[in-house]
Every structure is written in structure tokens, then in C-alpha cells.
Amino acid sequence: MKKRVVLFGxxxxxxxxxxxxxxxxxxxxxxTVFNYGEYMDPEVLDIxxxxxxxxxxxxxxxxxEEMYSKYISGAIGYDLLCTSDYMxxxxxxEGELQPFDIGSMEYKENIGDKYWEIARDFDPENQYVVPYxxxxxxxxxxxxxxxxxxxxxxxxxxxxxxxxxxxxNSIRDAYMVALKYLxxxxxxxxxxxxxxxxxxxxxxxxxxxxxxVDEARDEVVAGNAAMAVVYSGEAYLGHEYNENLEYVVPKxxxxxxxxxxxxxxxxxxxxxxxxxxDFLCREDIAEKNFEYIYYSTPNEAVIExxxxxxxxxxxxxxxxxxxxxxxxxxxxxxxxxxxxNDLWKELKAN
Amino acid sequence: xxxxxxxxxxxxxxVGFILLPLVTIAVSALMDxxxxxxxxxxxxxxxxxxxxxxxxxxxxxxxxxxxxxxLAYPAAMVLKSLHLDKKGFAxxxxxxxxxxxxxxxxxxxxxxxxxxxxLNLLLGKxxxxxxxxxxxxxxxxxxxxxxxxxxxxxxxxxxxxxxxxDTIEAARDLGAGSKAVxxxxxxxxxxxxMVSGVIMVFVPAMTSFVIADILGGGKLQLIGNIIExxxxxxxxxxxxxxxxxxxxxxxxxxxxxxxxxxxxxKGTTVW
Numbered sequence: 001m002k003k004r005v006v007l008f009g010x011x012x013x014x015x016x017x018x019x020x021x022x023x024x025x026x027x028x029x030x031x032t033v034f035n036y037g038e039y040m041d042p043e044v045l046d047i048x049x050x051x052x053x054x055x056x057x058x059x060x061x062x063x064x065e066e067m068y069s070k071y072i073s074g075a076i077g078y079d080l081l082c083t084s085d086y087m088x089x090x091x092x093x094e095g096e097l098q099p100f101d102i103g104s105m106e107y108k109e110n111i112g113d114k115y116w117e118i119a120r121d122f123d124p125e126n127q128y129v130v131p132y133x134x135x136x137x138x139x140x141x142x143x144x145x146x147x148x149x150x151x152x153x154x155x156x157x158x159x160x161x162x163x164x165x166x167x168x169n170s171i172r173d174a175y176m177v178a179l180k181y182l183x184x185x186x187x188x189x190x191x192x193x194x195x196x197x198x199x200x201x202x203x204x205x206x207x208x209x210x211x212x213v214d215e216a217r218d219e220v221v222a223g224n225a226a227m228a229v230v231y232s233g234e235a236y237l238g239h240e241y242n243e244n245l246e247y248v249v250p251k252x253x254x255x256x257x258x259x260x261x262x263x264x265x266x267x268x269x270x271x272x273x274x275x276x277x278d279f280l281c282r283e284d285i286a287e288k289n290f291e292y293i294y295y296s297t298p299n300e301a302v303i304e305x306x307x308x309x310x311x312x313x314x315x316x317x318x319x320x321x322x323x324x325x326x327x328x329x330x331x332x333x334x335x336x337x338x339x340x341n342d343l344w345k346e347l348k349a350n
Numbered sequence: 351x352x353x354x355x356x357x358x359x360x361x362x363x364x365v366g367f368i369l370l371p372l373v374t375i376a377v378s379a380l381m382d383x384x385x386x387x388x389x390x391x392x393x394x395x396x397x398x399x400x401x402x403x404x405x406x407x408x409x410x411x412x413x414x415x416x417x418x419x420x421l422a423y424p425a426a427m428v429l430k431s432l433h434l435d436k437k438g439f440a441x442x443x444x445x446x447x448x449x450x451x452x453x454x455x456x457x458x459x460x461x462x463x464x465x466x467x468x469l470n471l472l473l474g475k476x477x478x479x480x481x482x483x484x485x486x487x488x489x490x491x492x493x494x495x496x497x498x499x500x501x502x503x504x505x506x507x508x509x510x511x512x513x514x515x516d517t518i519e520a521a522r523d524l525g526a527g528s529k530a531v532x533x534x535x536x537x538x539x540x541x542x543x544m545v546s547g548v549i550m551v552f553v554p555a556m557t558s559f560v561i562a563d564i565l566g567g568g569k570l571q572l573i574g575n576i577i578e579x580x581x582x583x584x585x586x587x588x589x590x591x592x593x594x595x596x597x598x599x600x601x602x603x604x605x606x607x608x609x610x611x612x613x614x615x616k617g618t619t620v621w
Contacts, residue, residue, distance in 0.1 A: 205569075208569070209485055210485045212568060224464045224484075338586075345576060349398075349399045
């Protein structure tokens with residue numbers, strides 16, 4: 001019993017010491033950072049604190065919508081946040097992000113030109129957002145079940161794999177497939193085009209084994225389905241589990257997504273925040289994050305250093321040509337959102 | 351009497367977590383996007399798509415309840431006939447799965463029923479199948495029955511256990527065969543238990559949406575799924591609230607039917 005008390009005392013003393021130790025180190029300031037869960041190597045934060053003496057308060061959320069409502073509630077004044085393209089667009093439009101001098105960032109050049117260009121879709125002057133990770137949506141298929149190579153969305157609509165295909169259980173990802181197959185923009189505002197896509201999906205519905213989100217990959221890995229519409233990051237993991245899987249971005253084009261960092265209007269020390277973003281672009285740091293997440297990185301210095309196998313993995317480094325017809329999702333008007341919601345219910349009622 | 355303050359926490363609970371949310375939902379249901387009064391949200395239950403989802407929910411809930419009753423009676427009879435020490439163990443086994451999160455258990459069913467799942471593996475060994483059960487209403491029904499069966503067995507078992515052994519013996523003495531004993535004595539006397547079982551199975555089975563999402567493969571749209579979509583995807587809380595309110599009305603009406611015959615017979619065991 002006595003032993004235990006002593007042990008407890010020592011532990012408490014040590015813990016206190018640790019706490020004091022933290023407090024004593026020179027604090028140059030604090031940054032409150034908001035990111036998706038599991039979307040940064042925790043070690044990276046330690047390195048930053050050690051190198052700069054700036055303390056990081058790190059917060060996480062799961063979805064862009066959750067992030068938005070937490071941010072807007074104003075309970076915590078976030079300095080920096082990382083979220084997805086359309087949400088960044090919304091934040092910029094609503095004046096929630098502040099512009100900063102991206103041009104003067106030391107490691108700006110590490111981020112490839114084409115990613116800055118992609119970001120221009122919602123940040124025309126490249127003055128708000130620093131790209132972080134990106135990816136595509138495509139078809140993950142099982143080569144033991146699908147003999148000929150897949151290169152078109154057509155394979156999902158021609159009935160050849162009836163009962164053996166899985167679609168994404170999210171409105172935009174499902175309609176994107178049909179819109180792109182028909183040759184329309186995935187951001188179309190034409191009701192006629194959307195309804196045409198809807199007819200196609202209605203016709204496809206009996207052939208669809210299931211509409212899934214995260215499990216879509218697992219079902220193909222387990223051999224329960226021949227193919228599924230998935231995000232490229234999922235495809236990479238799927239390939240790790242099952243070597244017979246292949247991922248393709250269909251030639252008609254697809255959705256490309258880009259997550260990026262912005263500085264919020266609550267941030268008082270823009271230079272300090274920019275310093276953190278610059279740090280994230282540094283190649284050793286970007287590499288750490290890449291090896292933690294395994295999504296496609298826009299950091300060309302990191303791609304340069306990858307081993308051949310990774311470099312040739314199209315889920316990690318997509319072919320340039322496969323991105324030609326890809327588009328980002330942009331914010332929709334409330335009318336179009338409502339149309340999509342109604343059509344989606346109709347599709348599911350089938 | 352002096353200890354009225356002891357009830358304070360429950361009062362806070364009732365007001366804060368039952369009344370307040372209900373009022374919020376009701377108010378939101380009666381408003382349109384601009385904040386003016388409307389009945390449209392509540393009446394939207396008769397839109398063809400919503401109506402279809404409601405009918406499917408009713409069908410699944412009804413089917414599930416019937417199957418649960420049919421499975422629960424024999425189980426409860428067997429439980430009753432067990433020796434006292436085994437009885438405790440049997441009930442323990444029955445409740446044991448509930449210690450685990452139900453989503454996990456439903457995910458396990460997904461594994462069992464999938465095309466390359468455990469079930470088809472076993473059937474394949476016997477030279478049958480493969481059966482394509484996953485992502486269909488059959489899978490949804492299996493999952494729902496599995497999930498709610500204990501809530502049917504326990505109240506029925508309680509009700510049957512409460513029946514005095516002498517009553518049954520008296521019936522036998524007077525010449526009733528086991529069939530007659532069951533239909534004329536056990537069944538009527540255990541009806542209150544069955545009613546609470548029905549309530550505890552029918553209502554959640556009708557309003558749930560997670561099982562449909564997982565085992566229905568996103569292809570079966572219950573009214574719960576539509577409400578969920580209105581709240582999380584469409585961000586149309588008014589429509590979602592309206593549908594919730596009309597669903598509540600529906601549940602209340604169906605309960606009124608179930609309870610009507612029973613209210614006279616004292617209280618029930620669980621409800």
C-alpha cells in the first residue's frame with residue numbers, strides 16, 4: 001500500500017514537472033488549428049513547436065459541414081483551418097478567410113503549378129488557400145472479375161455487371177457519374193441535364209448491388225462486388241489489401257477534390273499562421289504527412305523522392321491526362337440543391 | 351413528501367431532454383423556410399415518395415413484430431420450463447448480445463449475409479446457393495428481427511412466469527388438453543406481456559433507419575431514412591421535423607389500437 005502511495009507521488013511529481021517544463025519554454029504565441037481527423041502526422045506538430053516555440057492548439061472534425069458549423073458558432077477562435085474545396089469556396093465567399101501573401105512563402109514552389117491552378121477555381125487570385133491533399137473519384141474494379149480494362153463510366157451503365165456494382169451513397173458523387181458519362185459538367189445548373197442524368201441512374205438502379213460510402217471499398221476487396229465508385233485514397237488502401245484491384249479515372253472525366261488551408265478572419269498574427277502553412281509545404285514535413293495519410297500530395301518535392309513503386313501507383317500519382325476532364329465541385333444554388341434532394345429520394349424509392 | 355427536491359434531476363431531464371426537443375421539433379415542423387406558419391411539412395407525408403417509404407416502414411415493422419411474436423412464445427415457454435438455475439443462465443445468454451453495440455452486430459450480419467459471406471460459404475459446402483440475400487428487404491427483416499427479438503421474449507416470458515402454476519393445473523384438472531391450456535389460459539393471461547413486447551418492437555422497428563442503411567445497401571428507403579436525409583443532407587430541418595411529427599402521430603394511433611383491448615387488464619409488465 002505504502003509503495004503504491006510513493007509511486008503515485010513520483011508519477012504526480014513527474015507529471016507536474018512535465019507540465020511546468022512546457023510552461024517554462026519560451027512561448028512565442030499560440031495558433032489554433034482546425035483540421036479533419038487523422039489528417040496530419042501528430043509528430044509534425046511537435047516538430048513545429050520545437051523549431052519555432054509557437055504553441056499549437058489542435059482541433060479536429062469529421063466532415064466539412066461539421067467543421068463549418070463549429071467554426072461559425074465562434075465558440076473557439078480558430079486561426080487556421082483545413083477543409084474541402086467547396087467549403088473553402090463558401091468560407092471565401094462569406095468573407096471568413098483573410099488573404100495573405102502566399103507569394104512570399106519559402107516553400108511555395110514545392111506545390112506544383114497545376115494545383116495552384118486547380119485552386120483558382122474557387123480562389124481566383126491564389127491569395128487565400130494553400131493546397132494540402134487532393135484526389136479523384138473513379139472506379140475500383142476486380143481484375144479477376146472484369147477481364148477487359150475499364151476506361152469509361154459506360155461499364156456502370158451497360159448492364160454487363162448487373163448486380164455486381166456499387167455506387168457512392170452520396171447525392172453529388174452519384175449524379176456526377178451520370179453527368180460525366182453524358183458529357184455534361186458536374187456543376188451543371190441545367191435542370192434538363194440533371195434530369196437526364198437522373199433517368200440514367202433510375203435505369204441503372206436495378207443493376208446496383210448497393211449504395212455505400214466507406215464500405216464500398218471493403219466490398220470490392222472482399223470480392224462481394226466486381227466494381228465500385230470510390231475515392232482515390234480508398235483505392236490505394238484497397239489495393240494494399242487485394243492485389244487484383246485496379247483503379248481508373250474514366251476518360252469522360254470525374255470529380256477532383258482538393259483540400260487546402262486557409263487563415264481565418266479571427267487570426268491576429270497572419271505572419272505566424274503563414275509560417276505554419278509554409279512549414280507544412282516543407283518537403284520533409286509534407287513527406288511525413290504523406291506517409292501518414294497516403295492521399296495524393298500536391299507537393300512535387302515529395303513525389304520526386306518517392307520510390308518507383310509509389311511513383312507509378314496511379315492512385316497516388318495520377319496520370320496527367322486522366323485529370324483533363326476532371327472538375328471540382330462548386331457550391332450549388334439552393335434551387336439546384338433542392339432538385340437534387342428530391343430526385344435522390346425518388347431514385348431511392350424505386 | 352419532504353424529499354421533493356430529489357425529483358429535481360428528473361424534472362430537468364424531462365423538461366430539457368423530452369419536452370423541449372419535442373416543442374422545438376413541433377415548432378420547426380409548423381414553419382416554412384421564411385418562418386411563417388404552414389401545415390405543408392406535416393402533410394408532406396402523403397407525397398407519393400414519402401408515403402411509399404412510410405408504407406414500407408409499416409410493412410417491415412408489422413412483419414418483424416409478427417415474426418418476433420411467433421418466435422418469442424415458444425422461447426418464453428421453453429424458458430419457463432427450465433429449472434431455476436438454468437433459467438437465469440438462459441436469460442443471461444439472451445441479454446448478452448445487448449452488451450455489444452448494435453451497429454457492430456448489424457455489421458456482423460452484413461458479413462454473414464454478403465455474397466461471399468459465412469452463410470453462402472456454409473451453404474456452398476452443402477451444395478446449395480449462393481443466395482443473394484444481402485442488400486434486400488429479406489436482409490433488412492432478418493436484421494430487424496434479430497435486433498428486437500429480446501425485447502419481445504423478455505416481457506412475454508415475464509408474463510408467462512407470473513401465471514400461477516395452480517391456474518394451469520386447475521385447467522388440466524378440468525380436462526383441458528395442452529392445446530386448450532395454451533389457447534384458453536396461457537395466451538390470454540400473457541397478453542399484457544405480448545402487448546408490451548409489441549410496443550417495444552413495433553415502434554423502434556418502424557422508426558429505425560440504420561439497419562436499412564447497412565443491410566439494405568442504401569437501396570431501401572424507410573421513412574426514417576428520409577427524415578435522416580432531410581436533416582443531414584438536405585439541411586431542410588422543417589421538412590424533417592414535419593415528417594417526424596406525422597410519424598409520431600402514426601405511432602400514437604397504432605399504439606392506441608394495440609392498447610385499447612388491454613388497458614382494462616391492470617398494468618403490463620414492462621411498459
